[in-house]
Amino acid sequence: MNTRASLFDSAFLAKLEQLHLLARRIFRGDRRAERKTRQVGASLEFADYREYTPGDELRSIDWHAYGRLERLFVKLYEHEQDLAVTFLVDCSASMSWLPEEKPDALSKFDHARRLCAALAYIALANLDRVNIHFFASNSISELGVARGKSEFHSVLKFLGAPPQPDGPTRLMQSVQSLAQRTRRRGLVFVLSDFFDPHGYEEPLGLLLHSQFEVHVLQVLAPEELAPTVIGDLSLREIENGSVMDITASENLLRRYREEIAKFNADLESYCLRRGIASAQVMTDTPFEDTVLRALRDGVMVR
Amino acid sequence: MTWLQPWAAWAFAGVPVIVLLYFLRLKRRTLPVSTLMFWQRVQKESGRSAFFRKFRHLLSLLLHLLIFVLLVAALARPVFDRGIRENSATVLILDTRARMQAVEQDGHSRLEAALQLAGDYARQAGGGRNFALLTLGAAPEVTVPFTDDEKLMLGALAQVSPTDATGDIASAVSLAESLLAARKGEHRIVLLTAGATGILAKPASKLITHSVGTPRDNVAITRFATRALPSNPETSEVLLETQNFGHTPIRTDVELAFDGRTIEVKPLSLAPGERRLDIFTSVPRPARSARGWLTAKLSAADALALDNIAYATLPATKLNRVLLVSKGNTFLEKLLAVDSSLKFQFVAPESYQPGMGEKFEAVIFDGAVPPSFDLNTTRGNFLFLKATPFATKDALLDQPVITDVDATHPATRLASLQNVTILHAQLLALPAPHDGWNFSAPMRSAEHPLLITGERGRQRIAALAFDVLDSDLPLRVAFPLLIHGTLDWLSGGQADAAPSLATGEVLALTAGQSVAPVPLTAAPGPRDAQPQPTVTGFFQPLKNGFYQTADADSKHWLAVNTFSAAESDLRDGGEKAIPVSKLPASLATLHAWPPSQWLALAAFVLLVAEWLLFHRRKTE
Numbered sequence: 048m049n050t051r052a053s054l055f056d057s058a059f060l061a062k063l064e065q066l067h068l069l070a071r072r073i074f075r076g077d078r079r080a081e082r083k084t085r086q087v088g089a090s091l092e093f094a095d096y097r098e099y100t101p102g103d104e105l106r107s108i109d110w111h112a113y114g115r116l117e118r119l120f121v122k123l124y125e126h127e128q129d130l131a132v133t134f135l136v137d138c139s140a141s142m143s144w145l146p147e148e149k150p151d152a153l154s155k156f157d158h159a160r161r162l163c164a165a166l167a168y169i170a171l172a173n174l175d176r177v178n179i180h181f182f183a184s185n186s187i188s189e190l191g192v193a194r195g196k197s198e199f200h201s202v203l204k205f206l207g208a209p210p211q212p213d214g215p216t217r218l219m220q221s222v223q224s225l226a227q228r229t230r231r232r233g234l235v236f237v238l239s240d241f242f243d244p245h246g247y248e249e250p251l252g253l254l255l256h257s258q259f260e261v262h263v264l265q266v267l268a269p270e271e272l273a274p275t276v277i278g279d280l281s282l283r284e285i286e287n288g289s290v291m292d293i294t295a296s297e298n299l300l301r302r303y304r305e306e307i308a309k310f311n312a313d314l315e316s317y318c319l320r321r322g323i324a325s326a327q328v329m330t331d332t333p334f335e336d337t338v339l340r341a342l343r344d345g346v347m348v349r
Numbered sequence: 350m351t352w353l354q355p356w357a358a359w360a361f362a363g364v365p366v367i368v369l370l371y372f373l374r375l376k377r378r379t380l381p382v383s384t385l386m387f388w389q390r391v392q393k394e395s396g397r398s399a400f401f402r403k404f405r406h407l408l409s410l411l412l413h414l415l416i417f418v419l420l421v422a423a424l425a426r427p428v429f430d431r432g433i434r435e436n437s438a439t440v441l442i443l444d445t446r447a448r449m450q451a452v453e454q455d456g457h458s459r460l461e462a463a464l465q466l467a468g469d470y471a472r473q474a475g476g477g478r479n480f481a482l483l484t485l486g487a488a489p490e491v492t493v494p495f496t497d498d499e500k501l502m503l504g505a506l507a508q509v510s511p512t513d514a515t516g517d518i519a520s521a522v523s524l525a526e527s528l529l530a531a532r533k534g535e536h537r538i539v540l541l542t543a544g545a546t547g548i549l550a551k552p553a554s555k556l557i558t559h560s561v562g563t564p565r566d567n568v569a570i571t572r573f574a575t576r577a578l579p580s581n582p583e584t585s586e587v588l589l590e591t592q593n594f595g596h597t598p599i600r601t602d603v604e605l606a607f608d609g610r611t612i613e614v615k616p617l618s619l620a621p622g623e624r625r626l627d628i629f630t631s632v633p634r635p636a637r638s639a640r641g642w643l644t645a646k647l648s649a650a651d652a653l654a655l656d657n658i659a660y661a662t663l664p665a666t667k668l669n670r671v672l673l674v675s676k677g678n679t680f681l682e683k684l685l686a687v688d689s690s691l692k693f694q695f696v697a698p699e700s701y702q703p704g705m706g707e708k709f710e711a712v713i714f715d716g717a718v719p720p721s722f723d724l725n726t727t728r729g730n731f732l733f734l735k736a737t738p739f740a741t742k743d744a745l746l747d748q749p750v751i752t753d754v755d756a757t758h759p760a761t762r763l764a765s766l767q768n769v770t771i772l773h774a775q776l777l778a779l780p781a782p783h784d785g786w787n788f789s790a791p792m793r794s795a796e797h798p799l800l801i802t803g804e805r806g807r808q809r810i811a812a813l814a815f816d817v818l819d820s821d822l823p824l825r826v827a828f829p830l831l832i833h834g835t836l837d838w839l840s841g842g843q844a845d846a847a848p849s850l851a852t853g854e855v856l857a858l859t860a861g862q863s864v865a866p867v868p869l870t871a872a873p874g875p876r877d878a879q880p881q882p883t884v885t886g887f888f889q890p891l892k893n894g895f896y897q898t899a900d901a902d903s904k905h906w907l908a909v910n911t912f913s914a915a916e917s918d919l920r921d922g923g924e925k926a927i928p929v930s931k932l933p934a935s936l937a938t939l940h941a942w943p944p945s946q947w948l949a950l951a952a953f954v955l956l957v958a959e960w961l962l963f964h965r966r967k968t969e
Contacts, residue, residue, distance in 0.1 A: 107939045141383035143380065143382075144382070144383035147381075155383075188929050225737065240384075242384040242386060243382060244384075244386055271382075271383055278378070279377045279406075280377055280378055280379075281377040281387055282379075282380065282381075282385060283380070283381050283382070284381075284382060284384060285382065285383055285386040286384065288382075289385060290379075291385050291388055291392075292377060293388060294405060294406075296963075299391060303387055303388065305709070306390050306391050307387050310387065327624065335780045
């Protein structure tokens, strides 16, 4: 079993390399490191023609077309630029929750950091700009822009020394902060359990409204989906310390499972409706399986 | 309701412990969760069961307390008192007579069935319910006095064994009534028998009769006797009476065995209800060294085995020494000379010396009473002819006619004395009992005794009122039979009868006489040769067989048999004899679960319900 100390050990790094190779194989002949934009630029890649208008550079006129058609056309080239990939990693207290019977297991936060590292490695290898934000009730810390594989060690360093997970999840405040501070739009990966009592619809909508392409990775522990404990319990929420007394019967557990399943289904339905790529990640699933599945499904990379 | 083990109420002291454990259990286990969001929604949705949740723990506590109370109540062994009130007294009369040995179709004896019923009753002892156990064998016997100790009753029942005797059931009920008279509370007599044929007066106490067994066919030996034949001293005469107490004809063999050796086998056919007499005349008389055991055994296998075998002893050959004191009596001398069972000497009256009689089993004084004779001091057994110590000085009886002859007296039993002509006879006076002497007159002429017999311990005396030469008696067959019988009786024998006893009959033993209490039915083995405790005073055999009696001079065998048609007749046994009273409700449920087990079952059901309500985990 992996532990926190070995979160980013050499075995993990080896897996990242394998993931990168696999990613290359999956997207061979499709796209490489460069991300094409809809902007017409000065790259070597031909994009389209348009009629000459005064002021256009003469060197961009396609004289061959003029010879055939006797009309002036200007050759347009695709504008190539790197992609800004931002990771919003939930570091609220709920992400560090561990079931009583598995105190040494990887928490949702650990799993989210591994996923983030893997995706960031692939992005850096594609020469994309990577930034990582830890958030809880607000954006707590930020990596800063990193580009190129050489920056991966700083990514690992940042992920390996996260702020102490604390406080409730307030996704809206973090998204607002991100939207205000980030001028360049791009991909945003939100890695969270989305147990935000204020809801996820408004912050995700704000990201879309801010021209971000949003990807949602909901990280959950299987014990959260199907608790098994029975009897008279005093439930203490790990984020705000509020307490609730219940008598957990089989019937109550069944209704709980139905309720959380409905919540997850609603999240998935919302993402589908708003064009948000989403995936549910369980902590008992190896992260490389999750990444590969996401890559194959075209969720992570376009 | 009665609590048989009220000490169990102390367990209620554990109630506070349960309540304390309950409150300790109420301290909920704290469980950290990532969010309460979903739990709150679930609780909000299940508002309909909020009321149940509110009282859920209280219900759990109540269930626990109820289970505990039920278990304690079960431990206290409650019994409903619809049929048995406080301080009730019940007498169990257990029939152990011979008929209870009859085997039913299921292979079990009637006594086993009765013991099972008695055990069911005995298990109700305690809590103010007192039981006494009477066993009815030859006579009712208090086996266990009133007690509420169940174990004592069951232990006594385990020791009960059947007897071969017959007895009177009415006497047992009467004894039970006597026992109950001194008791307070409700009285009840429970009679466990196989066909109560006795005429029962309705007792004051409630009588519950359980008649075990069913009507069965049976064939039995109802009489088996031997006697010596005076006409042939070498052989004995054996009488065997058999009876078929069944509804179907039966063919069987009877086997006669002498000292364990078969001497004759005879086939018998008996119609339903037929009684048959068989006489065997060629049975040899035993020698001195022989035991003289004679057994008769029927080969038929029927319900009651004990009456298929009978025991008798053959009269032993005994040579009586007789002294004849006479001036001369031809008939008498010739008679004594030819009787091979006698060895007689003849002396003249003037030669008779006091004390001579002690050397002989009997002394005959013919026509004279010695002057030294005194009834109280003179030792010996004497027969007086004509001149007797009981003669009065009144006139003689002229030509008396014999009117009464005691056919049961050993002296006159075999003699036919009717129409004997007597010229005249002394007028005798029958003495009143005195100084240990008892007198009787087995032969009379109206109110005048012609033969007086007296007995004091082992000393005997007989007096004939007439001279045999003054009658035609010597010319009759009765003469040798009368003299032989009288001399045999004087010499201590029971004429030619062999000693026998009915099972359960009480035998008064004389001083110095004892009986081995264990009967033998086969030749004594090495173990039987061991010294056995002996019974003195009164002896009541309860098993059939041969018992050895001993006195200072000799040992004899005593044959003991049931010989009771009432015990052997099993046709009217079973429920038809006495209508069986219905058991009281509390007793009728003896075979069902007692309340304690129902309480324990209820506790178990509640325990399961509590588990289902509060602890069950479904696997979905």
